[in-house]
Amino acid sequence: MSLETIPPRSGTAFRLRAGQRLKVVDPEGEQVADLAAFAASDTREVLSNGRTIDYASKLYFSTGDLLYSNRSNVMLEIGEDRVGTHDFLLTPCSAEMFRKLYGEDDPHRGCFGNLAAALAPHGIGADQVPVAFNVFMNVPVDGATGRISVEPPLSKPGDFTVFEAKMDLIVGLTACSAGQSNNFRYKPIQYEILD
Amino acid sequence: MSLETIPPRSGTAFRLRAGQRLKVVDPEGEQVADLAAFAASDTREVLSNGRTIDYASKLYFSTGDLLYSNRSNVMLEIGEDRVGTHDFLLTPCSAEMFRKLYGEDDPHRGCFGNLAAALAPHGIGADQVPVAFNVFMNVPVDGATGRISVEPPLSKPGDFTVFEAKMDLIVGLTACSAGQSNNFRYKPIQYEILD
Known part of the structure; x- marks a missing residue:
């Protein structure tokens, strides 16, 4: 497959077969991509x-680390990783988040809305969208206080991270819509799917 | 309602109406209780x-903090809290967890199995059990390395934490089944439900 582009503040969904690799590329640098995954055989597995x-x-994940489903099965293994700093604590940004944290009156639907729209044709409802x-x-x-902060991504133009599918998956992927997350x-x- | 007892390594589920308070008591000290919550009107909200x-x-929560649903609504507010140290990162212990982390051949069903069994009569499936x-x-x-560790609880005999329901809820609650979590x-x- 060739390199596909997800425009700013949008998202997509696609199948990723066991053994295929997903290369997620940050072409300009300092841009987050929210990744959600569901078992293709039963999308209640997430x-x-x-x-x-x-x-x-641990809370931080990079090359060699395994990402599990709610049924304790391995969904993805992280391969080559040119950045090494990712988040696995926060839910996708959403209209509600933009209202609550940024005080926006007419907010964008965010990664949450983009994922829900892209996943709907695969029979996946908005309530099923997990922490990406x-x-x-x-x-x-x-660690002392438990405080977290959202800082500019460490990714430089052209940096990428590879994920190998360990089961047949439906993957949702976005170009993140939150200001603070993307400097x-x-x-x-x-992104590119590699056989 | 009078004080109810959840026997060791078991769980229960019950309704908690908006405005009611749930007092969770550790009678002997150093014992964890996993708490899951679902909107009574639509249990896809979790x-x-x-x-x-x-x-x-932030990652650590105590008195005055609000616990949100996947739909960004407030489900519970933490009231009086005699302990102040709780976890909101880890999924309930499960047979798969006991196999993977403890190497057990014939594992207990854990808080996950106990919650799933207690929630089933409320129409809630095992796949819906969230991070408790x-x-x-x-x-x-x-914070520097991202490493986490599971240490003995700081609760002393008779310590408790109170949660006030901000919507009508189905609550699942356990006496946690994992060795390391409970010294x-x-x-x-x-637990006691207070009007």
Whole structure:
């Protein structure tokens, strides 16, 4: 497959077969991509940050780490990773989030709305959208106080992270819509499926 | 309502009406209770650690903090809290977790199995069990490395935390079944619903 482009503040969904690799590219740098995953055979099986954190006993994930489903099966393994800083704590940005945190009156539907729209043709409802694996998102944690902050991504133009599917998946992927997550400039994301 | 007892390594589910308070008591100390919550009017609306962490910009929660659903509505507010240390990162312990992390051949069904069984009569499936709010669970985070560890709870005999319902809820509650989470002794949990 050739390199596909996700325009700024939008999202898409596609099938990823077991063994295929998904390369997520940040063409301009400092841009987050929210990644959601569902088992193609039964979309009630979904990516789970809670199980992944439990099995790895850590919050930060990079090359060699496994991302688990709510049924404790491995969905994805992280391959080559030119960035190494991602977030797996926060839900996709949403109209409600833009209202609550940014005080916006007429907010964008955000990654949450973009994922829900892209996943609907696959029979996946908005309520099923999980905490996404937020590729390139930079969320330092202060262990003493528990405070988190959202900082500019560390990704440079052309940086990428590869994910290998360990089961047949429906994947949702966005070019993130939140200002603070993307150093206040909305940029595209690119991706490629490699056999 | 009088004080109810959840025997060691078991769980229950019950309705909690908007405005009612749930007092979760650790009668012997060092015992975790996993708390899951669903909107009574539509159980696809469920407690969300990702939204709660996002809206509060922190990982640790105590008195005055709000626990949100996947639809960005407030489900519970934490009231009086005699402990102040809880976890909202990890999924309920499960047979798969006991196999993977403890190497057990014939594992207990864990809080996950106990919650699934208790919630089934309310029409809630096992796949819907979220990352629970793990009352009294002590999971320090190292912000520099992202490593987490599971330490003995800080709760002393008779300590409690109160949660006020902000909508009509179905609540699942357990006396946690994982050795490491409970200083390697399985103890009961008590609870009381206060009008």
